[in-house]
Amino acid sequence: MTRILSxxxxxxxxxxxxxxxxxxxxxxxxxxxxxxxRLREQASALPADDLSRRFAETDLRNALTEAEAGDVDECxxxxxxxxxxxxxxPFNLRPGETLRGYGPDDPA
Amino acid sequence: xPPFRSALLLSGATVAAIASPVSAQNWVxxxxxxxxxxxxxxxxxxxxxxxxxxxxxxxxxxxxxxxxGSVNGVPNFNLDWFIHGNHGGSGNRDCRFSxxxxxxxxxxxxxxxxxxxxxxxxxxxxxxxGNVANPPAxxxxxxxxxxxxxxxxxxxxxxxxxxxxVAIEGLESNxxxxxxxxxxxxxxxxxxxxxxxxxxxxxxxxxxxxxxADTIGLRDASGNPVWTGKNFSxxxxxxxxxxxxxxxxxxxxxxxxxxxxxxxxERAGAFNPTGSAGWNIEHFRDFNNAGPTVAxxxxxxxxxxxxxxxxxxxxxxxxxxxxxxIYTAKVGGLWDGLxxxxxxxxxxxxSDWHNRGVFGAxxxxxxxxxxxxxxxxxxxxxxxxxxxxxxxxxxxxxxxxSTNGDLIGPDFTFRATVNGVTRTMGQTLEFNPGDTITVxxxxxxxxxxxxxxxxxxxxxxxxxVFQPLNQPKLDHVDLITGxxxxxxxxxxxxxxxxNAGGVAGAAIVYNPSATVAQTFNAANMTxxxxxxxxxxxxxxxxxxxxxTPFYIRPRGTNIPRSTxxxxxxxxxxxxxxxxxxxxxxxxxxxxxxxxxxGTRRVDFDVEAWSNLWFYANPIFFRPxxxxxxxxxxxxxxxxxxxxxxx
Numbered sequence: 001m002t003r004i005l006s007x008x009x010x011x012x013x014x015x016x017x018x019x020x021x022x023x024x025x026x027x028x029x030x031x032x033x034x035x036x037x038r039l040r041e042q043a044s045a046l047p048a049d050d051l052s053r054r055f056a057e058t059d060l061r062n063a064l065t066e067a068e069a070g071d072v073d074e075c076x077x078x079x080x081x082x083x084x085x086x087x088x089x090p091f092n093l094r095p096g097e098t099l100r101g102y103g104p105d106d107p108a
Numbered sequence: 109x110p111p112f113r114s115a116l117l118l119s120g121a122t123v124a125a126i127a128s129p130v131s132a133q134n135w136v137x138x139x140x141x142x143x144x145x146x147x148x149x150x151x152x153x154x155x156x157x158x159x160x161x162x163x164x165x166x167x168x169x170x171x172x173x174x175x176x177g178s179v180n181g182v183p184n185f186n187l188d189w190f191i192h193g194n195h196g197g198s199g200n201r202d203c204r205f206s207x208x209x210x211x212x213x214x215x216x217x218x219x220x221x222x223x224x225x226x227x228x229x230x231x232x233x234x235x236x237x238g239n240v241a242n243p244p245a246x247x248x249x250x251x252x253x254x255x256x257x258x259x260x261x262x263x264x265x266x267x268x269x270x271x272x273x274v275a276i277e278g279l280e281s282n283x284x285x286x287x288x289x290x291x292x293x294x295x296x297x298x299x300x301x302x303x304x305x306x307x308x309x310x311x312x313x314x315x316x317x318x319x320x321a322d323t324i325g326l327r328d329a330s331g332n333p334v335w336t337g338k339n340f341s342x343x344x345x346x347x348x349x350x351x352x353x354x355x356x357x358x359x360x361x362x363x364x365x366x367x368x369x370x371x372x373x374e375r376a377g378a379f380n381p382t383g384s385a386g387w388n389i390e391h392f393r394d395f396n397n398a399g400p401t402v403a404x405x406x407x408x409x410x411x412x413x414x415x416x417x418x419x420x421x422x423x424x425x426x427x428x429x430x431x432x433x434i435y436t437a438k439v440g441g442l443w444d445g446l447x448x449x450x451x452x453x454x455x456x457x458x459s460d461w462h463n464r465g466v467f468g469a470x471x472x473x474x475x476x477x478x479x480x481x482x483x484x485x486x487x488x489x490x491x492x493x494x495x496x497x498x499x500x501x502x503x504x505x506x507x508x509x510s511t512n513g514d515l516i517g518p519d520f521t522f523r524a525t526v527n528g529v530t531r532t533m534g535q536t537l538e539f540n541p542g543d544t545i546t547v548x549x550x551x552x553x554x555x556x557x558x559x560x561x562x563x564x565x566x567x568x569x570x571x572x573v574f575q576p577l578n579q580p581k582l583d584h585v586d587l588i589t590g591x592x593x594x595x596x597x598x599x600x601x602x603x604x605x606x607n608a609g610g611v612a613g614a615a616i617v618y619n620p621s622a623t624v625a626q627t628f629n630a631a632n633m634t635x636x637x638x639x640x641x642x643x644x645x646x647x648x649x650x651x652x653x654x655x656t657p658f659y660i661r662p663r664g665t666n667i668p669r670s671t672x673x674x675x676x677x678x679x680x681x682x683x684x685x686x687x688x689x690x691x692x693x694x695x696x697x698x699x700x701x702x703x704x705x706g707t708r709r710v711d712f713d714v715e716a717w718s719n720l721w722f723y724a725n726p727i728f729f730r731p732x733x734x735x736x737x738x739x740x741x742x743x744x745x746x747x748x749x750x751x752x753x754x
Contacts, residue, residue: 070197090702
């Protein structure tokens with residue numbers, strides 16, 4: 001979390017117009033974190049049971065997980081995909097459909 | 109701090125607590141080679157856990173990958189061997205626990221700072237080492253060199269002994285100047301007796317991973333750093349030079365016990381001289397020159413259930429092609445460019461397992477990755493006594509093939525014969541002009557795969573071919589040939605080739621002589637039904653030798669030529685972004701497929717199970733009494749090193 005807090009501070013100070021004349025891992029991390037926060041807010045505007053919201057939040061979680069692990073290489077790809085998902089909302093359940101899966105309460 | 113949890117019992121396998129330190133790998137492999145045994149054995153070398161950006165614990169990952177059968181309906185994938193290729197850099201999660209998102213009972217995200225001083229799975233981490241504040245801030249990161257040494261390696265060895273299978277500590281390194289590379293150095297991991305360690309692997313990570321910002325590393329008993337002289341030039345051309353140094357370090361420290369295989373090589377676009385992005389052909393040449401017995405190939409992208417296989421529009425080629433990047437999918441592409449020099453440059457495919465996207469680890473569906481062995485298998489030769497060294501020897505030899513969706517199994521033969529001399533993948537045959545070269549191929553298509561879907565393949569349905577998605581069907585095999593014009597030296601014209609991100613990169617031709625020389629439809633092969641519903645397919649063909657060296661490499665698929673949105677008239681895979689044009693209208697088409705213009709489309713894991721390919725490595729050919737090819741001289745070097753080490 002220390003890396004994320006540093007990145008957030010950098011993002012707040014630098015603003016959205018952070019320039020990238022040279023490779024800067026911390027700056028890319030800050031951009032990733034800021035992008036995740038922005039899109040998470042957009043996703044939260046969708047209904048809680050919206051399947052596209054679930055896809056978007058999964059990508060955002062993975063982007064943040066990777067950023068916390070020091071890997072920001074895929075972040076722009078994931079953020080771009082989230083933007084498309086939130087714009088187009090291609091995932092939806094038909095009446096009676098669910099996305100079945102094991103939950104944490106299902107026995108091992 | 110959370111109470112100690114019995115993470116072992118929650119992983120779906122019943123195992124004893126891990127004793128640390130662990131004893132050496134001195135057991136006899138469970139699959140001794142014998143008459144009738146599979147000539148090849150399956151593994152995976154690229155996969156992740158919560159030590160970095162994965163979703164599952166180390167134990168859970170190995171249980172599912174190496175275990176057999178199923179636990180409460182959740183299948184294990186019974187790989188023969190396993191290399192843990194997890195990221196470098198650092199991570200804040202304790203990989204003795206899975207992430208909450210994996211939906212494993214009682215297993216929730218746990219941080220290193222939650223468990224310091226606790227003994228879990230027989231391992232006690234007392235502090236975060238290196239440039240970490242003491243005491244550390246909440247959720248502080250552990251550098252990967254430490255988690256490799258203290259956590260991953262002991263668990264890997266315990267699982268190796270539990271399943272009596274080869275398991276190796278490796279790394280997916282963040283390469284300076286580039287993106288990611290699969291690498292491993294097994295020195296010290298498997299001593300003949302006593303306690304092993306992964307110190308050399310950890311040292312590599314500390315020195316050469318561009319995301320490892322630690323300045324201290326391992327300390328000796330006096331507190332002095334052991335690994336000194338770290339180079340922190342990590343980007344652009346300077347970063348590339350550091351990567352070349354990394355290869356040279358592997359060549360010096362583990363010429364036969366290590367490998368350096370760049371992965372998903374198109375994904376980050378073309379090389380960026382001021383950043384860390386992709387790879388151009390000259391970089392692979394540099395690596396092979398610096399590490400002739402360690403830098404011997406590239407790896408295709410994983411993430412096969414992801415809708416883009418993790419490739420964005422900026423990737424070289426603009427996306428993937430039949431699940432592969434353009435470097436390997438394009439006839440005459442970068443891979444053919446390297447083979448056209450006669451280089452030992454071989455192809456491998458692995459899972460790149462992280463998570464199942466919107467699904468949990470136990471689910472059968474996935475919108476992101478498959479587990480090791482579930483969908484992709486990397487085959488190397490079986491040995492009378494199969495050891496960790498056997499994996500690296502097999503990869504280096506080029507006698508290797510990879511398949512998706514179990515399109516073909518381990519009973520595979522691809523060989524060529526000239527004048528009574530027979531050679532296989534990675535080897536070289538000499539010929540005289542006009543000689544007849546006889547090429548034989550034999551493969552077994554299993555009755556079923558691990559696909560959870562049984563409805564008909566929506567891609568092949570377009571052309572009237574009905575294939576249940578859990579029953580792989582071979583459509584045809586292509587034999588691709590290319591001329592060999594010799595190794596280009598650094599600085600010579602053609603050594604460096606301008607690259608391009610996006611679809612423009614798909615137009616670059618590296619070996620214009622490469623072509624699909626012959627195609628064999630499964631319907632015209634000799635087909636023999638086998639027990640259990642599998643089918644053996646065989647064919648024999650001939651080539652007439654010319655006057656110049658060349659190679660032959662096979663690829664196979666379940667997709668007929670000219671399948672709309674999938675293959676062109678020559679059978680080449682089209683860009684995978686077209687596949688969402690295909691409607692998934694079977695009533696059993698799962699709910700997680702995207703809807704476009706009111707209809708569900710093929711995507712994610714349904715796309716993966718529908719679009720199956722295998723890639724085998726080449727056999728090389730050269731006129732007799734001509735200088736050896738680079739693939740031969742590098743193999744000779746490996747042989748001489750092996751002799752010297754005895």
